[in-house]
Amino acid sequence: MKHSTRELLETMRVIVCCGAGGVGKTSVAASLALAGAQLGKRVLVLTIDPSKRLAETLGVSRHQEEPVPVDPERLADAGVEVSGSLSAWMLDPQMVSDAVVRRLSGSNDNAKQLLNNNIYKNVTAMVAGMQEYTAVEALHGFIKDDAYDLIILDTPPSRNALHFLDAPNRITEFLDGRVFRFFLPKEGGLFQKATSKVLERVLHVALGKDSTAELLAFFRMFSGILMHLGRDAKGMREFFAEPSVAFVIVTSPEKEALLEAEYFKRKTTTELGLNLCGVYLNRTLLDLENQAAPETVLSSDNHDACLSSALEKLQVMANSEKKLIAGHREIYEELAARIETKQFLTPLPYLSEGVSTLNHLTYLAGRLCSA
């Protein structure tokens, strides 16, 4: 049977929204959350490094230590009836990373030392895969407790929609014990010691002696924590493959969307065994397909000269609009032909004013569920 958004909202524990940057992924994630709350679910939407805009729209502050409930009155004021509840957690990656360090350091002293390390302070958020890991780390905590029925995870923006799914692999690779041992020359056999020497020499030459020492100190301190995260990464992959976790992809009507969908299919179904349920083709003009051309009005009535010339000019715009819509239709059809039969493909409208109010989100939520 074909999946639908409504079914996902009613049956899944987690919906992961993937998508490249700039396609409106965060708005779709927030709309999904709102739709879930309207269906009576206790919903949490989890987003990393979110825009100020969404925070303002929902009336919650960013970078809090825990999820913030969206004020029901605020929703009621916008005419949104929510029988469940809606909370949002807009994460600061550094903050979550600090929390992980405190939790896994073993002792307060160790934690303090690492949190004060110059390198840690400046670059942790930039370690490849760390943002993605942060999201999953946060997610994990909520899965265990029973405060939410449904969690919508808005993955960090990336150029590539699938970046997120590769994160566990990338972080495991980075954390790979073997790699670390090369930087910790005290251990290992002769071969490793030799390789470590080469690496150290390269680093010395490139970074200078002091910086190399600092870097190695960072690795020594951080390695324990990273190793732990690395072990978790395996569990994370398994968790994402569970049937109660749905993946949806958000894309926009551009040629790249097709490439992405293709890549996604290969990745999810064959390589990672994930449950890809559907695609949202966001920001399309397909709603306008059945609009009447201005010239039809022009010919049917007897208008004054001013209106006639205005309608003629509007017709020129209509012609270029027609081409644009046809392009969106073409991409829609091609995508439809490429996805699996049980996956849905839902077009969502382009909203000229952006998605900047609760009304916009509610409108999108309605569209998601009616499809």
Add this chain to the structure above:
Amino acid sequence: MLAGLMKRVVLVSGKGGVGRTTVSIALARAAVANGKRVLLCELQDQENTESALGRALGGFSLSENITRLQPDLNACLLSSRYGHIRFLTSLLPAKALITAALKSRALQVFLNSAPSFFEMGIFYHFLELYKAKEADGSYSYDMIIIDMPATGHALALTGLPEILLRLIPGGPIARLLREGQAYLNDPEVCAAWIVSLAEQLPVSEALELLAGLQKTNVPVGGLVLNRLETNPFNESEMNCLDALGDVDDLLGARVFRNIQRMDVQIERLRKSVQVPIVGLKECKDNAQNLFDTLARELNAAENLV
């Protein structure tokens, strides 16, 4: 052409979907028309996916090696891996050592995933191209135009010297970073341009990006408002349409409304930014003609402010 568009290094940034790559190519053409030897670059990403710039240029598969598109128009990818190799080669006299080091999986993984090292490689590659000279002593490229990745990453790159220098205050990398930072922060040498559309959401995003770029001390040349629709209606025609009542049900009405709102957005930008704003008209031509048209427009562009 506006002086701010003709710096030796022009970083073109902006959110996805605003036509950043198109504007980069048009700017490159305009500079060539002004007698410049131009190098057009895009960052090679870690997954090595197909280059959007190469595709937009008409199906070139770009690499870290220079592709000559026209006599004075060249293109390449800024490659982190290539940068790492070149950097180490410049430091280590022993070739065997470099080969051994680069063969090590540990180093490869480290360079690709450790903080900032990816950007560092890109940075080195850029510097090498920046300093490249011909046999007669002149710079190989009068102008290097970089089609920057969407927002977050662009800031990571322009902010890189700052961050790394805090970590690595001495040694060859630090020297290199200081050198690069001096170029990138010099308004005579470098300008970052933000491409946007004159619509509410893109304008908000452009303002956020502008604030971010200014924090990294990279001089901002200005904003390019792409795809500006010219308003063909006179006042009374607009009133006629509005009086029609159901005008929004007609095809083309969306564009009509956008045009009405565009002025509001341009006004909003005028009020909130100090940098020049350049407008490019909407043009629905095929790609090659589009680049030429936009290049001519950029050439003749004046500050809208």
